[in-house]
Amino acid sequence: METQEVKTSTSQGGVDTFSYDDKIVRDFGIATTIWGIVGMLVGLMAALQLVWPALNITEYFSFGRIRPLHTNAVIFAFVGNGIFMGTYYSLQRLMKARMFSDKLSKLHFWGWQLIIVAAAITLPLGITSSWEYAELEWPIDLAIAVVWVIFGINMFGTILKRRENHLYVAVWFYIGTWITVTVLHVIKNLEIPYSMMHSIPVFAGVQDALIQWWYGHNAVAFFLTTPYLGLMYYFLPKAANRPVYSYRLSIIHFWALIFIYIWAGPHHLLYTSLPDWAQSLGTVFSIMLIAPSWGGMLNGLLTLRGAWDRVRQDPILKFMVIAVTAYGMATLEGPLLSIKSINAISHYTDWTVGHVHVGTLGWNGMLTFGILYWLWPRLYKTQLYSVSLANTHFWLATMGTLFYCVPLYWAGWTQSMMWKKFTPDGFLEYGNFLETVTQIIPMYQLRALGGAIYVVGVLIMAYNLYRTARSSSGVEDTTVQVAPRVKYVKAKGDHWHRWIERRPIQMLIFSAIVVLIGGIVEIIPMLIIDKNVPKIESVQPYTALELEGRDLYIKEGCVNCHSQMVRPFRSETERYGEFSKSGEFIYDRPFLWGSKRTGPDLHRVGGKYTHIWHYEHMRDPQSMSPGSIMPAYPHLLENEINTTYTKAKINVLRNMLNTPYPYNYAENAVDDLRKQAAEITAELREQGIDQEDVESKEIIALIAYLQRLGTDIKPKQ
Amino acid sequence: MYKYILESAGDINWMALFALITFFSVFGISAIMVFRKDKETLSHIANLPLADGDIVETNIEKR
Known part of the structure; x- marks a missing residue:
């Protein structure tokens, strides 16, 4: 027809x-x-x-x-x-x-x-x-x-x-x-x-x-x-x-x-x-x-x-x-x-x-x-x-x-x-x-x-x-002759x-x-039903310094080689610690679970090593782990922590995304960042690091973030 | 309202059921419709890539 x-x-x-x-x-x-x-x-x-x-x-x-x-x-x-x-x-x-x-x-x-x-x-x-x-x-x-x-x-x-x-x-x-x-x-x-x-x-x-x-x-x-x-x-x-x-x-x-x-x-x-x-x-x-x-x-x-x-x-x-x-x-x-x-x-x-x-x-x-x-x-x-x-x-x-x-x-x-x-x-x-x-x-x-x-x-x-x-002698567009379109008339039984x-x-x-x-x-129930992500009382938002450290972790692409998700297998809990709970990630924007472990999982790395271990490991990974294929990050020891946007980040997190930071935290965020950086630096000095001005360097923020990872549900010592 | 209905559903197993039913509906309906098509139309459509008037034989095909 x-x-x-x-x-x-x-x-x-x-x-x-x-x-x-x-x-x-x-x-x-x-x-x-x-x-x-x-x-x-x-x-x-x-x-x-x-x-x-x-x-x-x-x-x-x-x-x-x-x-x-x-x-x-x-x-x-x-x-x-x-x-x-x-x-x-x-x-x-x-x-x-x-x-x-x-x-x-x-x-x-x-x-x-x-x-x-x-x-x-x-x-x-x-x-x-x-x-x-x-x-x-x-x-x-x-x-x-x-x-x-x-x-x-x-x-x-x-x-x-x-x-x-x-x-x-x-x-x-x-x-x-x-x-x-x-x-x-x-x-x-x-x-x-x-x-x-x-x-x-x-x-x-x-x-x-x-x-x-x-x-x-x-x-x-x-x-x-x-x-x-x-x-x-x-x-x-x-x-x-x-x-x-x-x-x-x-x-x-x-x-x-x-x-x-x-x-x-x-x-x-x-x-x-x-x-x-x-x-x-x-x-x-x-x-x-x-x-x-x-x-x-x-x-x-x-x-x-x-x-x-x-x-x-x-x-x-x-x-x-x-x-x-x-x-x-x-x-x-x-x-x-x-x-x-x-x-x-x-x-x-x-x-x-x-x-x-x-x-x-x-x-x-x-x-x-x-x-x-x-x-x-x-x-x-x-x-x-x-x-x-x-x-x-x-x-x-x-x-x-x-x-x-x-x-x-x-x-x-x-x-x-x-x-x-x-x-x-x-x-x-x-x-x-x-x-x-x-x-x-x-x-x-x-x-x-x-x-x-x-x-x-x-x-x-x-x-x-x-x-x-x-080898072409000319590239003109292909010209064709085609009959105009015929309006389709619905046939019986179509x-x-x-x-x-x-x-x-x-x-x-x-x-x-x-x-x-x-x-x-698939997605809507996950967004609107609270019981899909049970809250954990002890899980708190990142401090200003940890937040800056987390952004460095993102900037350096650490997620390409390190997961932050301990699966509930004995082989993983033995190696890394307690398996990861959904409630631990409610302040993770973006999530950083990763999809490949060229290096080990880092979700429970907080408190596992000393500050100086991280400092030396980032400067030269092979110095702490001979044979490691991790890149070195010496620039983290030289670059200043960028606090230009710290306040803006906290404002977005608190005012638009309901992260429970204290009132006025955005105003005091940089002060809080400096205070925590001073504490970490003091420990580093005790452990033998004598780098000048280390307090203001990116490495301090990254150490703060790594030492925080997975610690919210660990019993406090 | 939607949230209330979802929460009252207890576990969300109905989603798996819903997914399965909709899949078989999509699959089944498209299969039925496809097999009701007349051969001439199908042949016409299937030959459209070959009917664009620029069939050129190059040295690759001539070998």
Whole structure:
């Protein structure tokens, strides 16, 4: 019925001649390649620092500051530009229309690149919120929101002026991505600024943790996965020159995936102080995720039915096959890691890092490379400079991924077993945490080698693409002739899904509803029901000095290597002390539970060591812990404590966030800070430190914070 | 009001139940609708990526 309508109307209409905006696709493609190299080189640098701590050159390039730079660069700069490259190319062709506005496209492009540059400047300076994958501070958050809205207007404008009635499933994934990222970004970044570059989060402790991992997990889901699935559904059929194996399966894949993904965040918080019901929801939905994920993977692989002979020769298809397979592996492993008994072993170890890199190096990286190789000759109207170099890149990327991931699985498992091992007498076999670190250094070396191999492959690709572009004799936009859109007349027996799939706004609203169900049911009860976070009478707000010390802990990125969450296992309570309670974190804005233990947990470190131990350890970690891979922080002994914003911070905490500081504490905060600093300095002097003016240095604030950690519920001596 | 209802629910197990039911509703409804679609429309949509008029063979495919 519908086909007949289309045919009839087409014959009545004329033909539109127009061109696609290919320049914007080229620009995003170039940005993808450049930022990919930068982001991966920073990652390689971080990997090498774990082997040779001397590579922590200056405070600006120490591990704690460049690890978030690496994650932000590869996620938002490399993959982000990759998403936009693929979306701008495919959307125009699927909609049979040029982008809605060339100006908006340019604003989008340059706005996004400026945000990346801002991140590259602020993160090494230690300007960070400390939330994983949302480290950027509030002015940059606002800029991201503006640019994202520009992208949205441009995308929906294009969809609305389309010449094709139906929205192909790739476009659904783009729409679902756009709305969900919007919701995630806004809710995650609810914070109150107290200066031009700093802010205090609205939520604290357990609530902040739940929202963080609701966001963090869905950053993986809706930035690294759903838009790339859209790209897979477009570029894989293009490269294989055959339609997707089952279009029906792709529809179920879409709805089931976006519905389930949003619930799975709490699997990042198993065995923590998060209430059990939220942990269970995270586990159940994570396991359910296998079904749609594998449905999508199989749909991708089966699209190549009858074309497997080409896979042996065509590097593009090779990249895409490995990408889809890596997607399948990562989405099987993710749910398995969400099972509590497995998570008890894997969490806080390098196993998680290995798992993540199967997804990023395998799925995101390989799909991006495949798309770039497919697009470049078409965008530059030429031939690929060297197919054999592309094949070389494929093997380097594959070997690099294996050399990266396998050692980390080994390292994660080994270290976790060492953490948990007891002697026959009931003592920890490896009571010194450092022993479990030095044991896995060879694995870190192999991981760095894997990363280096992968980066070499990317450099070869960049050269190949550059030579391809140079061989082009001209790059005009692609001009096409297409019949105008035919107004659709509802046929008898049409059902609601057809109604949605032709209308982007309905698709947007339905996607938003489906996604919001999970967020609302999971998060709202946590925010409004007090009994989810039982109060502990002895837990008090941080003093002004401790607060400044905590901000230094955040600035230096200590959370990247140290957790503050003792899980209720005997192996942890023996090593660290009493397990962590949710009520202990009610004044923690942001929460600092961490997700990786390259160093030991610090929640009960307060009172464990003397002040001088901390002083010397921060100056030169190897002096107190020979063999330690922790960076040195000598600048903390030289820099003055910044009290410019102490009053403003206390004011926000007391007046806007109901932290029970005494009346007028903000006015006296700096005096109180000096008083406590003098007390700590006096002890340091007794212990033998004779550094001049040490009282006003940052090290004192950090010692105050570290000595406070976890002591609120300890019996006073 | 909402807070009162939630608190009176005792434990919050109903959420898991609610989640499961809504999931199977979403999954079930989309599956039913998908299988009611006519083949011609599906084929038309599935072929959209291949019907954009810029199929060019490069040296990668020609090998």
